[in-house]
Amino acid sequence: MIYQWFVRNSIIIGISVFVVLWFGLYFIAGYKNYKTILLLWFVLTAVLSILNVLFLKKVIQPFERLIETIQSLHQPSDNKPQSLLQESLDEKFNQSLRNLIEKLQANYSNIVHQRNELEALLSSMVEGMIAVDNQGYVLRINRAARELFSIHNDEFNGKLLIEVVRNTDLQNFVQKLLTQKTTLEDKIVISKIQKTLQVHGSPLYDTQGMQFGVVLVLNDITRLEKLEKIRREFVSNVSHELKTPITSIRGYVETIREIGFEDREMTIKFLDTILKHTERLSAIIEDLLNLSRIERDEREIEKEEMDLIPILRNLVEELEPRLQKYQIQVEFKVPNQLICLGNKLLLRQAFFNLLDNAIKYAADGKKIVIQSQIQDQKIVLSFQDFGPGIDKKHHERIFERFYRLDVARSRNLGGTGLGLAIVKHVILAHHGNVTLESEVGKGTTFQIHLPIFTPNDQLT
Amino acid sequence: MQKEKIFVIEDEEDIAEIIRFNLQREGFEVKVVYSGNEAISRIKQEMPKLILLDLMLPGIDGLTLFRLLKQDAATKSIPVIMVTAKGEETDIVTGLELGADDYIPKPFKIRELIARVKSVMRKKTTITPSETDDIQIGEIRILPEKHEIYVNDQLVKLTQTEFKILHAMARKPGRVFTRYQIVDVARGSDAIVTDRSVDVHIVSIRRKLGSAGKRIETVHGVGYKFLE
Structure with missing residues (x-):
């Protein structure tokens, strides 16, 4: 500040100095010796000017550099400022200033480092x-x-x-x-x-x-909440599915016990009902166990090179009595051989479930079409029925356990509510997937996509 | 004498059948309906004395059907017993708050089902005592006009809130009261009762009633009832 004031007012200061000098000399030497005074004044002025210039250089320049140095501190990357102070006022001052700058710079880079670290920490959270x-x-x-x-x-x-x-x-x-x-x-x-x-x-x-x-x-925790909800629903569904047959069994047993065996025919009818419900209970439990087993072993089920066609023909043969009863024709549109790497028992179970559904829901007298083709290195096996079809709103949930379109109907047909869930998990265990196409009134097609077999596939 | 008609609304054929069989043996006339949609019109036509309603039904579900019945002036007063396998407490509580007379969880004992049916039938024929009638149930005597309660002729001191709760429950013995219903009963009394503080009041009433406190039974997850 002082320096700047000096520079700004240098002319006034200069003039004042000379005026003061003039009057000083005049006062000492008196008016008569004005020639001497003039000479002295000139000499003194010259000396003072030279001194002034030297002084300014000596004193002000370091300040200038100091200011430059301090200003350059705002840019931390610049490491030169210390050198600017080399020819400074006093070595002690110089040294302490250098220390200060060093410390400041160290602190500064420390802060930057910490801030970056914190930023990185927070953003990687x-x-x-x-x-x-x-x-x-x-x-x-x-x-x-x-x-x-x-x-x-x-x-x-x-x-x-x-x-x-x-x-x-x-x-x-x-x-x-x-x-x-x-x-x-x-x-x-x-x-x-x-x-x-x-x-x-x-x-x-x-x-x-x-x-x-x-x-x-x-x-x-959206995903966790969703999983928890699915789990709760599953438990509630299981308990409902198990309680229903148990309610029947209990009711009939208690009734028989109460009224004795007066009416033999009725008793046998009641016992048959009890039997039916115990069978249903065990079917549900069997399916639940199957499902949890497949889920558990999904990655390591035993697979072998196998042909799907005989399995399908075999199943249809087995289901023949029911097919005849409802006058349903099964139409095959498949090659002679369809080789894939799979687990015979599990795939058989999945195909059975799909055919079983097709028979249950296909209208009487209609046909079921089993078709296969190769698409993008995948076997696509489809089971098509021409029954009532499934409304779009159910498509997403139909593979869920115990999800039923029509509770009463499906139960009367003997379903456990787990058939499609089993299909889904069997196919997933084979690294494939199941899709569904259906339109109300036109029928339903379930498509199984399985990886095609190539001989250099590893047998597991 | 004409047989009293009971409607069983149940989608499980075998369960409906065994309920029908047993209730018929008890001398009731039983009609079975398998779906909610069908139930409404038939109930209006035949006006049964009691409805056994399964909450999980195809088509209209049980609770919706129940609401429809309660909204209709003609069917409003028909007693309803809910039968449910879901054990969803919220459904049961909703049902009771909407005015269901009782509920039976599956799997039920046939004998218990019959007993509940008979109990609800009987309640409908015995008139609920009015606000000011004296009530005598077992060892408990309630004198609403004097605001006094005696257990074995010993005067029991209850707070105003406690008196209101006990009186309301004793007027309808055997009927399950949900916490919210109890909150409603106690409204406008000296203490502010919330659904959770209901439990505190009940504990206090039980303690003051001594051995007769056993008459207030906890219905787990639902509420309380006063035993006959």
Whole structure:
């Protein structure tokens, strides 16, 4: 500042100095010797000017450099500034300045390093993280949270959390956290993105122990919730499916016990009903066990090179009495051989279930078509019936355990509710998949896609 | 005497059949309906004395059917017993709050089913005592006009809330009260009762009634009932 003042006012200062000199000399030597005074004044002025220039150079230049140096400190990458001070005022001053600069630079790069580390840490977190200050303004949102709420990079700067994430539950949670000053946990459903989040929140304290905000950690538990719901539904379905035959068995047994055996014919009829329901119970349990076995061994079922055609023809032969009863024709549109790598027993079971369904739901007197073709290195085997078809809304769920289109009808036909679930899992275990095409009133086609067999496939 | 008519709405043929068989033996006239859609019109036509309703039905489900019945002035007063295998407590509670008279979980004992049917039938014929009638059930005597309760002729001191709850339940013995129904009963009394604090009040009533407290039975996951 002083330096700048000097430069700016140099003319006035110069003139004043000369005027003062002039009057000084005049005062000492008196008016009469004005020639001497003039000479002296000139000499002194010249000397002073030279001194001035030298002085300025000596004194001001280091300051200039110092300023340059300090300014250059703003750019941390520049490592030269120390050299600029080499010919400085005083070695001690120079040294301490150099130390200071070094320290500053070390601190600076430390901070940058730590910030980068923190940034990396936060953005590599799977959990979303949001930090909010005491007034509810967003301090920081990590990558995961930004993705969760699809917030663009800097959209949150200087905004309230509620402006960034429009969810009142989350807002209430933050408010509660700010007032209670304890760690909290909650489940929040963000309907806009259809996600369920597990939210942990804790207060943030500075080094003086003052709370300056709160931090939220968000876990996306949508998938877990969905799985849990499926599991609950499954348990509830199993219990329902098991309770129904047990209710019958119990009712009939109690009735027989109550009224004795007065009416032999009726008793036998009742006993037959009991038998039917015990059979159904064991069929359900058998299917449940099969299913859990296939699921468990999905990766390591025993497979061998096998021909699918004889299995299919065999099954149809076996089902002949029922086919005749309902006057259903089975039409084969298959080659002589269809080789794949598979487990005979399991595939047989899957085909049986599909044929069984086709017979149950195909209208009397219609036909069932079994067809195969090769598509994209896959065997596509389809079972087509011309029955009532399945409404689109059921397509997605029809392979779920115990999912029934028509509870009463399917049960009367002796289904366990697990047939298609078994088909799905058997085919999955063969690295294939099952699809469904159906239209109400026209019929239904189930398609099995299996990998084609090539001789260099490894036998397992 | 004309037989009393009972409707059994149940999609499982064999279960419907055994219920029909047993209720007929008890002297009732039984009609079986297999689906909800069919049930409505037939109930209106035949006006049964009681309906046994399975909650899991094809077509219209049991709870929806039940709502329709309760909305219709003609069928509103027909008692309904819910029969359910799902054991979904929310369904049972909803049913009871909508005014179902009882529920029976599957698998049920035939004898119990008959007993419940008879009990609901009997309740319909005995008139619920009015607000001010004295009630005497076993060792408990309730005098609403005096706001007093005696157990074995010993005066028991209850709070206003507790009195209201006990009185309401004792007026309809055998009937399951859900927590919300109890909250409704206690509304406007000295204490604010929520569905969870109901449990606290019940515990307190039981304690004050001493040995007679056994008459208030917990119906797990649903509510409470006062035993006859």
